[in-house]
Amino acid sequence: MIALMKIGAAYVPIAPGSPLTRVQQVYEQSGSTLVLTDDSRLIESCPRAASLMQLIEADVVRTSQSLRAWQANDIAYVIFTSGSTGRPKGVPITHQNLAALLKAVFSQLTLGNDDRVPLLHSTSFDFSVWEIWSVLAVGGALIIPNRHELHGQAFTRMLVDQGVTVLNQTPAEFAMNQASMTAEIDKLSALRTIIFGGDKLHSRILVDWVSRCPLERCRIVNMYGITETTVHASYHEVIADDLDRSSIPIGQFLPGFEFRIRSGHGQADKTLLRGPLELAGCQVTSGYLNDKQKTEAAFYHSGHKRYYRTGDIVELTEDGALIVVGRSDNQISLNGFRIEPEEIESVLTQATSSSELLVYKATIRNTDILVCLVSTDEQLDSKSVIATLSDHANKHLPAFMRPMKYLSVSALDKNENAKIDRKKNQAFIEELQAGGMS
Incomplete structure (x- = not known):
């Protein structure tokens, strides 16, 4: 690279x-x-x-x-993200976008040539962009662990042995690793900052860690961002009072960003308390690679500024904290990846023309997974259909987009226009999460 x-x-x-x-x-x-x-x-x-x-x-x-x-406007990298039409979208990020990211984050977070940062994420996931170029830009050390060092006790030993100072984690990764990290807390003396990104951060996964490792010793930073806005767009350093919230705020937007919250009437305003978030600034990409239609749907110009419609619903609380509360579309955020369920459905439908299906995110035993809801009538063997879908997913979808569970139902609920109703069928997933279906 x-x-x-x-x-x-x-x-x-x-x-x-x-x-x-x-x-x-x-x-x-x-x-x-x-x-x-x-x-x-x-x-x-x-x-x-x-x-x-x-x-x-x-x-x-x-x-x-x-x-x-x-040159500044030359493309530095292109990361392909999930696309709702069944084909991935290419997001080209320029050297100017990347330089703006580093400059903006360094204004809030100091890294130096004595820092040691592990590369924990696939280069196809843009969290890796921050991991790689942030520490190399300041002359620090980029640690590249072996595959077996990414989880559990081996992960913690790697942090200790390598003297890691800054750790980047998605909330799901930290939830898996914190037990082994907490057990060796006295040996993690070099660790001074944990940066979260890629998904909503809930306070419940931080409480035990902070009780053993105070924020004064190792600070915790929550960052919000999207591939289209060059990894990170906001910064929030967690304080003790945040642990009383359900979700940790995403904080203030980095220097160079401007934001709008759009009302249900299509008006854009900074003063609205809740609505879809739109971002402009020097980190916002120019659009999707060789795809004018998707670019025009997601980006628009207002004066000399180009705004990106993030699709995230944000809420401004009474104390001024900005929190992500949902989506304006069907996009799923899972382990740091933003996934369009329609792309998965489009691929899986190729394997079975006789069954209808929908894909959701579900939380089973405190773990977020993808679930495929598939209709199988009396003439179809549900086990055979599910086996076919699973095999097709393994052959045609990347690992992070493969459903971990398939749920067979007799029929999917439809609306008055005889079209599958995603919201109505959410009831099946809620029953599954409550333990009523298997």
Whole structure:
């Protein structure tokens, strides 16, 4: 990635183990000129694929004359996110966007050359952008753990052995890791900051940790952001009073951002107390790669400013705290990934033309998962249908978009226009969460 930056190229990360169909979609939509991989499937199927060893042996970059100074508006990277039409959306982020992110966050959070930050997230997840470039920009150390060091006791040992000072976590990851971290709290003397991002942060997962590790010793920062706004858009340092709230505020927007809260009548205003959030600023991308229709639907200009419709519903509380309370559409936030259920449904429907289905997020035993609700009538073997759907998901969807549970029902509820009603069918998921269905 550093080499690509050096030659003025952009990188397009793909999660390891992604289904071949997904990789080919990204490859075609991005217009990539080279696929660098150690996956034999891609080397065989992509005409411009090459392994790192092949590049080294070919001595592709021979002299410094091959280096090109990049411009501010050149694309630094493209991350593909879930798309409601069944195809992923490419979000191009420029060097200017990335530089604006670092400048804005560094105005609130100090990192230095003595910091040690682990790379815990896939490069296809934009949290990694912050992990990588923030610490390298200040001359600190980027720690790259082995796969077995990402969870549990091995994770905590890695933090201790590497002297990690700044830790980036989604709330779900921290919930899984905090027991082992708390058990070794005395050995985590170097850890001074935990940064949360990627999903709503609930106070309940912080209470036990803070009781053992006071905020004066290790501060906790909650950051809100979206791929389209270059990772982080807001900053909030958690204080003791926040633990009495249900959800931790997302805080103030970073320097360079302007926000609007849109009313139900379509009016935009900063003074409204609740509504869909729209953001403008130098971190906001220009739109989706080679997709004018989706760009026009999600972005608009007001004067000389370009606003992005985040789709997040925010609420301004009486004490001035800004909290994300929901969505204006069906998008799901899961473990840091923003997922369009319609994309999953579009892919799964290809495997079964005789069944109707919907995808939801459900919380089962304190764990958020994707659940596929599928209708199977008396003439269909529900186990066979579910097995077919699961197999199809494994072949055509990345891991973070695969339903963990399939729930068979006799029929999906419809509205007066005979169309499947997503809100009505939510009742099945609520019953599942309450333990009434299996």
